[in-house]
Structures are given as structure tokens and as C-alpha cells.
Amino acid sequence: MTEVVVEAREKADLSKLEMLIKRANELKTNIEALARAIESKYSADPRLESVVKNLLKTMQPPEPPSDQLLSVSNSLEKYVSALEFGVKTLTTYAVTLDELYEDLEKLEREVAELVVWEELLRNLAPHLASEASRLASRAQRLLSQPPLDEPKRALDEVETSLKEVRSHNRVCRTVYTNRLNELLSTVSQLAKTLKRASKVQTPTDAGRLFAHDEALRKLEEKLEEASQRPLEVKLDLVAVKRELESIEREISELAESALSAEESSLARELERVARTLDTRAVSFMSLVESLSRRSGLPLEKVCYLIYLLEKRGFVALEVRVKV
Incomplete structure (x- = not known):
């Protein structure tokens, strides 16, 4: 009777060992497949190459128990648990890398916009241009070399940078648009002044008034185009303002000469x-x-x-x- 019980227990233990070995092989295969997928998808990206290399280096599957311990199910259970943890962790990292990749793409686009705003606001709003330069430099460092130690940390830093850059882009756009609209209003006012001046013009003044009218028309066209596509047109509003001030002085002189x-x-x-x-x-x-x-x-x-x-x-x- 004792022999039967021992034999049954041995069969149960063997069945459990077989199940654990099968599970371990499946998990190891999953880890290797996840690692290959991550490497294939992101290792060629210069922004993520180092992160992926560091991640795969630290996430190698654990070594199986030595041969003499294979009969001890406890060792196999620990091994399977370690593999399960590895699969779970690597899956989480894969999702994080997807999010990180998307955010890096967004950050790259936002930084490209910020660099243009920095150029456009350098003379128009120096304090905003200075902040744009600082944020762009920080973001470019993240783009070229995200933190290596942990993808989640890299994602957090990129998300923070993305939020800051986006916010500053909105501020820059608002300030630029407001100044541009002010200049459009100035053009409109000068056109009215020019019209009044033309009513008392002398033959000598006619050519100058016509030239100013043409200049105002061209400036208005540039401003209208810049209001639609500021980042592409890259219109220097400070230079436009100086030109308008010059036109305003000359028109005022022409108008007042008749008064x-x-x-x-x-x-x-x-x-x-x-x-x-x-x-x-x-x-x-x-x-x-x-x-x-x-x-x-x-x-x-x-x-x-x-x-x-x-x-x-x-x-x-x-x-x-x-x-």
C-alpha cells in the first residue's frame, strides 16, 4: 500500500514538473519574441537605439535551474515566476516604448515649430524668444539622448517637455498674431490718412502718394499671408513696423503740408x-x-x-x- 502511495506521489510530482517545464519554455519563447519585436521595431531609431539596447541587456531571461535541481519543483516554480515577471515587465516596456516613440515624434514636430518662433520673436519679444531657446535646447537633448535607465522615466521626461513646448508655442503664436493684427490695423489707418492726403495733393506729391499706396498694399498682402501661414512666411514684424513708421511720417508730412x-x-x-x-x-x-x-x-x-x-x-x- 505504501509503495502505491509513493508511486502516485512520484507521478504527480513528475506531472507537475512537466507542466512547469512546458510553462517555462512558453514563457521563455514569449520573452525572446517580445525582445525581437522591440529590437526590430525601435533599435534602428537613433532616438531610441540606446534605450532599447540598455533595456534588452537588463531584461535577459533568467537562467534555468541546474540539472541536479530539476527534480525539485520549488526551483522550477521560482524559475517560472521569474519568467512570468519578465514577460509582464517586457510587455509593459513594449507599450511604454510605443508611447515614447509617438511622443518623440510629436516633440520633434513641436520643437521644429518652437525654433521658428524663437527666430520670429527674437526682436519682437526677446523674453519669449529666450524661453523658447531654453525649452528647445532641453527638448533636443531628450530627442538625441533619452534617459537610458528606464523607459518609463524617459516617457515621463518627454511628456513633460512636450507639454512645456506646446504651451510655449501657443503663447508665441498668440503674441505674434496680436502684433501682426496691430500692424494690419496700422496699415488700415494709414490707408485712410493717405486717402485724406490725396484730396489736397499737389502734382508734385502725386507720385509719392502713389508709391506709399503701393507700399501699403504690398505690406498688407504680406501681413495677411503671414497671418495664415506664420511659420512658413516667417515675416519679420519689427522690420514691417519700422517701414510703416517711415511711411506714416511721410504721409503725415504730406497731409500736414496742406494744413x-x-x-x-x-x-x-x-x-x-x-x-x-x-x-x-x-x-x-x-x-x-x-x-x-x-x-x-x-x-x-x-x-x-x-x-x-x-x-x-x-x-x-x-x-x-x-x-
Whole structure:
């Protein structure tokens, strides 16, 4: 009876050993397949080559128990557990590498954009350009050499960098767009001033006014194109602003040459008031009193000059009468 029990136990132990050996072989095959897949997919990528090499080096399958221990199921169980842990870890790393690869691709695109913003804002907004340069340098270091020790750490650092670069790109785009829109508004204002100046032009001034009109038209086209494709057009807004300031000075000189000193002074004050009010209305009394205080002219004189300026096309007042 004792012999039967021992024999049954030995058969059970043998069956368990066979099952463990089969499981160990399956797991080892899985680890090797995962390693080959990771190596095949990412080892050729210069950004991930070192990470993958380091990962595969540290994730080698554990050595099986020695021959004399094969009869001890406990050793095989530990071996199988180690293999299961290896499969689980390598699978997690494979998913992490997929995410890391995607984020590196995104980061590369965002950094390329950031480099352009740094160039465009160097003179326009130096503090933003400086921050763009710092973030781009950090991101480029990550792109060229992610942390080797752990893919998850590399992913965390890349995600952080990606978030920072994206955020700064948005800020840069907003600032650039706002400045560009300001310049478009300036072009529009200068076009109106030019139109007024053309009403009192002399034959000598006609050529200069036409040249300014052409220059404004071309600048407007450039600004409109840059508003649609800023990173491709790469328009230097500081240079555009300088050109507009030069045109503004010349147009003002041409316009004011046809006006008396008092008319010219009042026209400038009216232009300032118009910019301040924008689309808001103001009472005629308040307007005249304000202009009188600023110009030092009597109320009657201010009213008369406003009449002359509007008649000659230098200003346009919209009157709404309430009773």
C-alpha cells in the first residue's frame, strides 16, 4: 500500500514538473519574441537605439535551474515566476516604448515649430524668444539622448517637455498674431490718412502718394499671408513696423503740408481721440471742450476748424441728434 502511495506521489510530482517545464519554455519563447519585436521595431531609431539596447541587456531571461535541481519543483516554480515577471515587465516596456516613440515624434514636430518662433520673436519679444531657446535646447537633448535607465522615466521626461513646448508655442503664436493684427490695423489707418492726403495733393506729391499706396498694399498682402501661414512666411514684424513708421511720417508730412499749424495740431488731436474712443460715442460738447483744452484754442475756433477739416476730408464725424 505504501509503495502505491509513493508511486502516485512520484507521478504527480513528475506531472507537475512537466507542466512547469512546458510553462517555462512558453514563457521563455514569449520573452525572446517580445525582445525581437522591440529590437526590430525601435533599435534602428537613433532616438531610441540606446534605450532599447540598455533595456534588452537588463531584461535577459533568467537562467534555468541546474540539472541536479530539476527534480525539485520549488526551483522550477521560482524559475517560472521569474519568467512570468519578465514577460509582464517586457510587455509593459513594449507599450511604454510605443508611447515614447509617438511622443518623440510629436516633440520633434513641436520643437521644429518652437525654433521658428524663437527666430520670429527674437526682436519682437526677446523674453519669449529666450524661453523658447531654453525649452528647445532641453527638448533636443531628450530627442538625441533619452534617459537610458528606464523607459518609463524617459516617457515621463518627454511628456513633460512636450507639454512645456506646446504651451510655449501657443503663447508665441498668440503674441505674434496680436502684433501682426496691430500692424494690419496700422496699415488700415494709414490707408485712410493717405486717402485724406490725396484730396489736397499737389502734382508734385502725386507720385509719392502713389508709391506709399503701393507700399501699403504690398505690406498688407504680406501681413495677411503671414497671418495664415506664420511659420512658413516667417515675416519679420519689427522690420514691417519700422517701414510703416517711415511711411506714416511721410504721409503725415504730406497731409500736414496742406494744413495750417492750428489745423494740423487739431487733426492730430482728433486722430488721438479717435484711437482712444475706438467705436464708442462721445458728446459733441465733450469733444469740443476736450480739444479746446488740449490745443489751447477757443471753443468757437475748435468748432470752425473741425468743420474745415471734415469739409476737406481730413476727418469724418458721425453725428446722432437726440432730443
